[in-house]
Amino acid sequence: MSRLDVFIDRMVSQRACIDFAVQATSHLSGPVFELGLGNGRTYDHIREVVSGRDIFVFEREVASNPASTPPEDRVLLGDVRETLPAALARFGATASIIHADLGGHNLERNDQFARAISPAIEPLLAVGGLMVSSDCMYFEALTEIEIPENAVAGRCFIYRKD
Numbered sequence: 001m002s003r004l005d006v007f008i009d010r011m012v013s014q015r016a017c018i019d020f021a022v023q024a025t026s027h028l029s030g031p032v033f034e035l036g037l038g039n040g041r042t043y044d045h046i047r048e049v050v051s052g053r054d055i056f057v058f059e060r061e062v063a064s065n066p067a068s069t070p071p072e073d074r075v076l077l078g079d080v081r082e083t084l085p086a087a088l089a090r091f092g093a094t095a096s097i098i099h100a101d102l103g104g105h106n107l108e109r110n111d112q113f114a115r116a117i118s119p120a121i122e123p124l125l126a127v128g129g130l131m132v133s134s135d136c137m138y139f140e141a142l143t144e145i146e147i148p149e150n151a152v153a154g155r156c157f158i159y160r161k162d
């Protein structure tokens with residue numbers, strides 16, 4: 001499997017899992033958190049498919065395509081290891097969706113980082129909320145659920161707070 005194949009699977013899976021999460025949480029009004037703005041592609045998709053919910057973006061350095069750059073007051077600028085705990089103080093357990101795409105090319109480092117930030121993500125989710133991630137996460141009380149049929153196993157993960 002080429003890197004191009006892996007990339008395509010990741011993109012297809014991100015879209016499928018985001019679309020699924022938006023539908024499955026449509027009864028919730030809490031904010032949507034996008035962790036890792038990058039180029040802004042998934043942010044752009046989220047804002048297209050989410051309505052009636054605030055979207056906040058967590059990013060250490062905004063360098064997105066100008067067409068998909070969030071308003072300044074919707075960006076929590078800084079390292080997520082600091083901004084996630086600050087968000088808990090500000091928002092409490094209210095997020096309807098948390099989407100994370102924070103990884104780089106080093107898979108081992110991505111896994112270590114996912115382990116490190118899982119405890120800071122978990123308390124932000126509202127009951128019934130979904131966490132969608134490109135990396136396997138390490139939660140104590142969230143339940144991993146099946147990804148939609150059109151997503152590729154191992155390329156995206158979904159966790160629910162019951």
Ligand code: SAM
Nearest residue numbers: 036037038039040041042059060079080101102
């Ligand atoms: N989903 C994005 C898109 O569709 O364009 C791509 C996200 S990109 C793979 C990962 C982003 O996470 C980068 O912009 C990087 O700066 C950000 N990031 C990585 N580690 C971070 C950290 N510790 N705190 C805040 N942002 C971080």
